[in-house]
Structures are given as structure tokens and as C-alpha cells.
């Protein structure tokens with residue numbers, strides 16, 4: 554059981570969100586006040602905004618909000634746009650330093666249902682270290698985004714990264730989760746995979762997605778593809794393994810081909826001279842080369858894992 558009155562930090566990544574950031578902060582302050590009244594969170598809970606290098610007036614609005622609400626609304630601004638994952642990580646690392654018992658990340662457009670925040674806190678009080686928001690549906694997504702997202706989650710599951718379908722970055726992380734995140738210093742960390750992989754007690758809360766009220770999605774085809782590729786390569790070396798498997802299959806195929814070619818040459822006498830040798834050698838060495846690339850891939854996978862320097866293990870409990 555976590556402590557009753559917990560200090561909550563709400564993290565909001567913002568990229569060119571001048572149209573929504575003020576109303577979002579005000580709505581979230583109201584939500585926070587209501588939860589404070591129930592005694593579930595402490596009065597020094599706060600909102601932490603990360604301006605991901607916005608080119609519009611987002612930061613000026615954040616500064617004004619800080620003037621109005623003081624320590625309840627604070628934040629930081631990146632020197633340039635680094636992307637939503639880095640903004641989220643910066644938020645999580647910052648609130649850990651500033652101090653909090655749990656942190657909840659939510660999008661600046663408030664597409665995620667802010668009323669689920671109280672349910673997150675309830676799960677946290679019941680003992681969950683991670684509370685993941687699961688979207689009820691993808692009605693607000695475009696046809697393209699909906700289908701590419703589903704394909705991505707299926708592919709991740711196939712590659713051994715068991716992230717639930719319709720996962721989102723709307724989640725609560727306990728202090729313990731924040732401490733573990735600190736040990737993962739790799740540059741391209743994919744948060745959805747990370748929080749799922751570390752093995753902390755996780756609860757799920759389903760929420761409804763609203764359409765974006767103002768402004769437009771800050772993700773385009775390229776940033777989504779880059780996020781997906783990052784997610785796959787940061788958590789799975791299965792694609793590298795597949796190279797070795799392709800090599801073995803090609804080599805085995807070349808043996809079958811050899812049998813067929815020899816049959817044509819010696820039984821049917823229909824093969825022109827030199828052709829059989831050429832075809833067999835070509836197929837065999839083709840397969841051998843891919844297989845060798847696969848072996849190199851295995852070592853590359855090892856190097857990749859070592860370079861990330863992730864903690865070898867994380868202890869849940871210890872008796873002194």
C-alpha cells in the first residue's frame with residue numbers, strides 16, 4: 554500500500570500547442586483540486602509542462618500560467634524539437650528531481666479523458682507502480698493511423714515485446730518506476746516498451762479518446778514511422794535473427810535445388826553443360842553469405858544490448 558496522501562505531478566509534453574495549453578492546464582488544475590478534496594493527493598501536487606521546442610507562443614503562455622499559479626504550474630523548454638518521447642522522459646526525470654510520489658503524463662490536447670486521473674490514483678493506492686491508460690477505441694484516429702498503429706502493436710508482439718494493443722502514453726508512474734527509469738540512460742528509449750518490460754506491478758485503466766478540440770496532430774507519417782522503428786529496434790533483435798534464419802533457409806533451398814538440377818543433368822540430360830555447377834554454386838554461396846551476415850547480426854545484437862548498458866537486474870525487495 555502506497556502512502557495515502559501522495560504528491561502528484563502531471564506531465565504535459567507540448568509542441569506548438571498555443572491554442573490548447575491554457576485551457577488544458579486550467580482543466581487539469583480543477584481535476585487536481587477535486588482529487589485534493591478527496592484527500593487522495595496532497596496540496597503541493599503540481600503540473601509540469603515540457604515545451605518541446607515550440608515555434609509558436611506556447612512557452613509565453615506557460616510562463617504566464619506560472620506567474621498566475623506559481624509552484625502549481627512549472628515547466629521547462631527544450632532548445633529545439635526533440636520529439637514527444639524525449640519530452641516525456643525529460644518530464645519524468647525532472648519531476649523525480651523536484652519531488653513527487655507519482656507522475657501522470659497526459660497530452661496537451663487533452664484527448665485522453667482527464668477524469669481517468671482519479672482512477673489512476675486509486676490503482677496507485679491499491680499498490681500499482683504503473684497504471685497504463687488503454688484506449689477504448691481508435692475512433693478519433695484517421696484510417697491510416699488506426700491501421701498502422703494496430704499493425705505496429707501486432708508486430709511488436711510477434712517480435713516478443715508484449716505491449717497491449719491500444720496502449721498509450723497516458724500513464725501513472727510511481728516514484729519506484731521513476732527511480733528505475735533513471736538507470737536506463739540509453740538515448741532512444743521507447744517508453745511504452747520500457748514500462749512494460751521492467752516488470753513492476755501494473756494496472757490498466759480504460760479511457761475514452763476525445764477528438765482534438767483545437768490545433769492539429771503534431772505527428773506526421775515520418776515521425777510516426779521513426780517512433781515505430783525506434784520502438785522495434787530498441788526492444789528487439791529478432792529482425793537481426795531473421796537474417797540468419799533467411800540464410801539457413803536459402804542454403805537448405807540450394808540443396809534441394811541441387812538435387813533438382815542434378816536430376817535434370819544426369820537423368821533427363823536436358824541441362825546445358827556448366828549450368829548445373831553454376832546454379833548450385835550461386836544458390837549455395839548466396840545462402841552462405843546471408844547466413845554469415847546473420848552471424849555478424851548476432852554479435853551486432855550483443856553489442857547493441859551492451860551499448861545500451863541497461864541494468865542487469867532490478868531488485869524488488871531485500872532483507873537486511
Ligand code: UDP
Pocket residue numbers: 565566567568569570605634635636637640659660661662664769770771772
Ligand atoms: N508532442 C511533442 N513533441 C512532438 C510532437 C508531439 O511534445 O514533436 C506532444 C504534443 O504537443 C501532444 C502530445 O505530444 O501533447 C501528443 O501529440 P498529438 O496530440 O499531436 O498526437 P496524436 O494525438 O495525434 O497522436
Ligand code: MG
Pocket residue numbers: 660662664765770
Ligand atoms: Mg492528440
